[in-house]
Each structure stands twice: as structure tokens, then as C-alpha cells.
Amino acid sequence: MKIIGVDLGGTFTKIGLVDSNTGKIIKKKEIETMVELGGDAVVKRISEGINELVGSETYEAVGIGSPGSIDIENGIVRFSPNFPDWIDFPLGPKLSNLLNKKVYVENDANSFALGEKWFGAGKGKKHIIVLTLGTGVGGGIISHDILITGANGIGAELGHVIINPKGRLCGCGNYGCLEAYASATAIIKMAYEGRKKFPDSIIFKNDKVTAKAVFDAAKSNDRLGLIIRDEVVEALAVAIASFIHTFNPEVVIIGGGISKAGEFLFKPLKSRVNELVMPSFKNSFEIIQSPLVENASILGAASIVLQRRKTT
Known part of the structure; x- marks a missing residue:
């Protein structure tokens, strides 16, 4: 079966034609979202993009991964920070x-978790936690093969789990959220905050500071880089240990740009999580980097179709 996966972003939208049996992306394209044109125009652009991509190919259905609060039963975007004018916008029906x-x-973020379940490191597993570390921190929880979304479909905001109520200010207005420590935005902010104490850090050798630059500096034993890496690891470990105690997953899968730091992030993270979890939980789980990399968003969107058809 062929299905369409659409990763709807505030600036660009990715569209892919996916073979659901193999997880192979047959072909894909990227279009400008052009939010400023309004919701109806965005929907029309997506429709045209899909038609141009598939040509004479046939497909069964479309899955869209959209930022924001979603009424999944009716395909309505209740609210999205990327689309401020979209209040109760009927994206799916349109x-x-x-x-x-x-x-x-x-x-x-939920679609990313579904992508891992159907095509990635969670394939064949029933209990999965997925974290995506990018500009923000998102995630999803799958238990007994079911995506956990809560009473109003907005649960599993893993990036806003509070790990220190007296900690760093998060963009959501609360203090001590995981996102305030483990997102690219937070890492860059920590670097600038440390500049006064470590003005010679190689993090600042280029005009633009990035999360990658921070981890590259840490790999070169840069003091500020190592301090930030350790703070990210501690925040993630505290959160993940709590997730493990609560949901007892078989695997915790971490994706997004920050995960590309590889073993320099994952080795100390695994060690610290094992220190924090109760003895009965030790060795009951894996923590691994997402294997889907650049195709995660399209495969995640496509997997929405598979999951919904399985559970309805």
C-alpha cells in the first residue's frame, strides 16, 4: 500500500510517497508553506504539491504531522504556535x-513516535518512549501499541515535564522544563550565558553559535562545552528515569538534531540513567539514537495512516 506523509512546518512542508510495506520513501519533495497567505491557501499548496509529486501513481490516504494541539478525530488544528491564525482550523476536512x-x-511529535514504531527502532515493540531534541523538545509515548494522548489529545508533552521547579525559565512560561535544558535553543542560550566566564571558548570562534558548535567544542575538551554537555545529560537523565519508572518502556528512542552528537551524548546519558533508576528497572530498557534521521518526519506522518487504520 502506498500512502502520503506530510510534515507541515512553519516555513517548509515536506511531502513523501511511502511504501507502507517496506518503509521506503518512493519519492519526496519540499515546498514553501507560505503561512502568510492564510490557511486555505496553505491547504491548496499542499494539495497541489501532493498531486505534482504522485503524478500517475495511486495512493490510499494522507497523514499529516502538524505542530500544535490537534483534534485527531476530526482533523482539526485547535491551536498552533506556528500558525497563529489557525484557531479550530479544519485542516483534514479541507x-x-x-x-x-x-x-x-x-x-x-506524536507522529515522530509513530514513525519509530512502524518503521524505526520501535518496530516490533509495544512499549516505546520517543524524544525529539531540536529547536524544542517533543516526544510521544506508546503503550500496549497505543499512542498515549490523554483526555483531550494533548498529553505526552514530554518537553514540558518539570525536572527542577526552581530551574531555568522555559519558553512556555514555566521554570525547569526539560526543554529549557535539552533543546537547541536552551543549549545556545547556555553558551551565551557562559561567555563571560569562558570568553576564550572555541564555541565562539564563529559569529554564529549553534548547538552543534557546543558539542563539537565539548568533544575537543572545551571547558564550557563540557559543562553544557553535562547539564544536558543530567536533565535528560532525570526526565528519562522518571519516564522509565512511570511507563516501563522497552526502549527510549532519541532523535532530532541534538541526537547527532552520537555516543558523546548517549554514553554518559545511558550511564547516568542507570544510576538513577530503581534496581528493578536496570537492564530492562534500551536508550538508542533514532535510525530514521532525515526521513523521520515523512515516515512519521505516513505512519499516522497505519496507526489510525489499525485502531479504528
């Missing part, structure tokens, strides 16, 4: 009318 296909809409 696109379905243009394509004459069934369209399923899900929160993008």
Missing part, C-alpha cells in the same frame, strides 16, 4: 475535499 482522499492529522 485537504480531504481537495484530494478526495481520507486525511488523518496528528501532532508532529
Whole structure:
């Protein structure tokens, strides 16, 4: 079966035609979202992008991973920070009318978790926690093969689990959220905060400070880089240990740009989590880097179709 996966972003939107049996992306394209044109225009652009991509190919349905609060039953974007004018916007029904296909809409972090379940490191497993470390921190929880979203479909905001109520200010307005420590935004902020004490850090050798520059500096034993790396590890370990105690997952999968730090992040993280979890939980789980890399968003969106058809 062929399905369409759409990763809806505030600046660019990725569209892929996916073979659901193999997880292979047959072909894909990227279009400008052009939010400023309004919701109807964005939907039309997505529809045209899909039609241009598939050509004479046939497909069964469309899955869309969208940022924000989603009414998954009706395909409605309740609210999204990337699309401030989209209040109760019927994204799914509008696109379905243009394509004459069934369209399923899900929160993008949840779709990332579904992608891991169907095509990635969670394949064949029933209990999975997924974290994506990018500009922010998102995540998803799958238990007994079911995506956990809570009473109103907005649960599993793993990036806003509070690990220190007297800690760093988060963009959401709370203090001590995981996102305030383990996102690219937080890492860059910590670097600038440390500049006064470590003005000669190689983090600042280029005009633009990035999370990658911080980890590259840490790999070169740069003192500020190592301090930040250790703070990221501690925050993640505290959060992940709590997730493990609460949900008892088989695997914790970490993706997003920060995960590309590889074993320099994962080795101390695994060690620290094992120190924090109760003895009965030790060796009951894996912590691994997402294998989906650049294709995670499209495969995640496509997997929305598979999951919804399995559970309805």
C-alpha cells in the first residue's frame, strides 16, 4: 500500500510517497508553506504539491504531522504556535475535499513516535518512549501499541515535564522544563550565558553559535562545552528515569538534531540513567539514537495512516 506523509512546518512542508510495506520513501519533495497567505491557501499548496509529486501513481490516504494541539478525530488544528491564525482550523476536512482522499492529522511529535514504531527502532515493540531534541523538545509515548494522548489529545508533552521547579525559565512560561535544558535553543542560550566566564571558548570562534558548535567544542575538551554537555545529560537523565519508572518502556528512542552528537551524548546519558533508576528497572530498557534521521518526519506522518487504520 502506498500512502502520503506530510510534515507541515512553519516555513517548509515536506511531502513523501511511502511504501507502507517496506518503509521506503518512493519519492519526496519540499515546498514553501507560505503561512502568510492564510490557511486555505496553505491547504491548496499542499494539495497541489501532493498531486505534482504522485503524478500517475495511486495512493490510499494522507497523514499529516502538524505542530500544535490537534483534534485527531476530526482533523482539526485547535491551536498552533506556528500558525497563529489557525484557531479550530479544519485542516483534514479541507485537504480531504481537495484530494478526495481520507486525511488523518496528528501532532508532529506524536507522529515522530509513530514513525519509530512502524518503521524505526520501535518496530516490533509495544512499549516505546520517543524524544525529539531540536529547536524544542517533543516526544510521544506508546503503550500496549497505543499512542498515549490523554483526555483531550494533548498529553505526552514530554518537553514540558518539570525536572527542577526552581530551574531555568522555559519558553512556555514555566521554570525547569526539560526543554529549557535539552533543546537547541536552551543549549545556545547556555553558551551565551557562559561567555563571560569562558570568553576564550572555541564555541565562539564563529559569529554564529549553534548547538552543534557546543558539542563539537565539548568533544575537543572545551571547558564550557563540557559543562553544557553535562547539564544536558543530567536533565535528560532525570526526565528519562522518571519516564522509565512511570511507563516501563522497552526502549527510549532519541532523535532530532541534538541526537547527532552520537555516543558523546548517549554514553554518559545511558550511564547516568542507570544510576538513577530503581534496581528493578536496570537492564530492562534500551536508550538508542533514532535510525530514521532525515526521513523521520515523512515516515512519521505516513505512519499516522497505519496507526489510525489499525485502531479504528
